[in-house]
Amino acid sequence: MKEINQITSSTLIIGVDIAKFKHVARAQDNRGVELGKSISFENNRQGFELFVSWFQKISIEQGFQDVIVGMEPTGHYWLNLAHFLKEKQVKYGVVNPLHVKKSKELDDNSPTKYDIKDAKVIAQLVNDGRYAVPNLPQGVYAELREAIKIRDHLTTDLCVVQGRVHNWLGRYFPEFLTVFKDWECKSAVQMLSLYYCSMSLLMYPMKPCCST
Structure with a gap:
């Protein structure tokens, strides 16, 4: 209940499909309407800066007040992005990989995996409140x-x-x-x-x- 209450009409929802070298992200509103084009960015600080600039531009253009980023915790590859978002004070959460696998069939009746599709599924799971905020200890x-x-x-x-x-x-x-x-x-x-x-x-x- 707490998670879904954080999603309002003024929230820009970002879904990120995590990979080893490059991530793919898509943006949408709480109605599921996609905003802007998808983006592919590298798993390093330069790529993360590009990613933040991308969703900040969409947020300003569409008049959103806050942003939440959802991602699938694939291996350890998601940790760098999570720490970066925490440093930038951007809300983020992780979704269950099993939920992603089951939900991807709803859009086109196909379980086929590809990055752009998974990013959309992840964003929708966040919109439904089906995510968790991980604890990232420091020091x-x-x-x-x-x-x-x-x-x-x-x-x-x-x-x-x-x-x-x-x-x-x-x-x-x-x-x-x-x-x-x-x-x-x-x-x-x-x-x-x-x-x-x-x-x-x-x-x-x-x-x-x-x-x-």
Whole structure:
């Protein structure tokens, strides 16, 4: 309800289709009438300045009092634009990619994806209040969020590797875990580095230590 109340007849609505190198934007009013031509701009500060100049010109010409920019959070490519808009104190929000996929069929009964079409769909979702305002932390809070994200990725990768090792041991060296309770201990890892399966242990047995 809060989101849709921000959209009035004096609000210029911008939909941006996010990509890796170039974004595409379209503008409309709250009735869905497109205003001006679509614009393609690069994912850098120069491109963002061009984008802001474009919608400010439309806003002045059409007499809008405020602007809201909607975008699809594609990967991390949307973050630069979001930070730039926040710096310029421009309202912005993100729409659910699943909503974009389902809504694009309403205009022409086709799920085909292309940048200009998606930008229009995103703008309409914002007009309907189907968007969220993301929290973009700054300073140490941004660093903490990134550190937590990296830790989660590393934890997931570690679980995948551990699962693969258990799979390999079960397939090729089932006797291993009857000798070592934990394959991650130093002696077990050293044994695996020398003998990766039971057959290699039979072919190249460990030599006994020389007694003094």
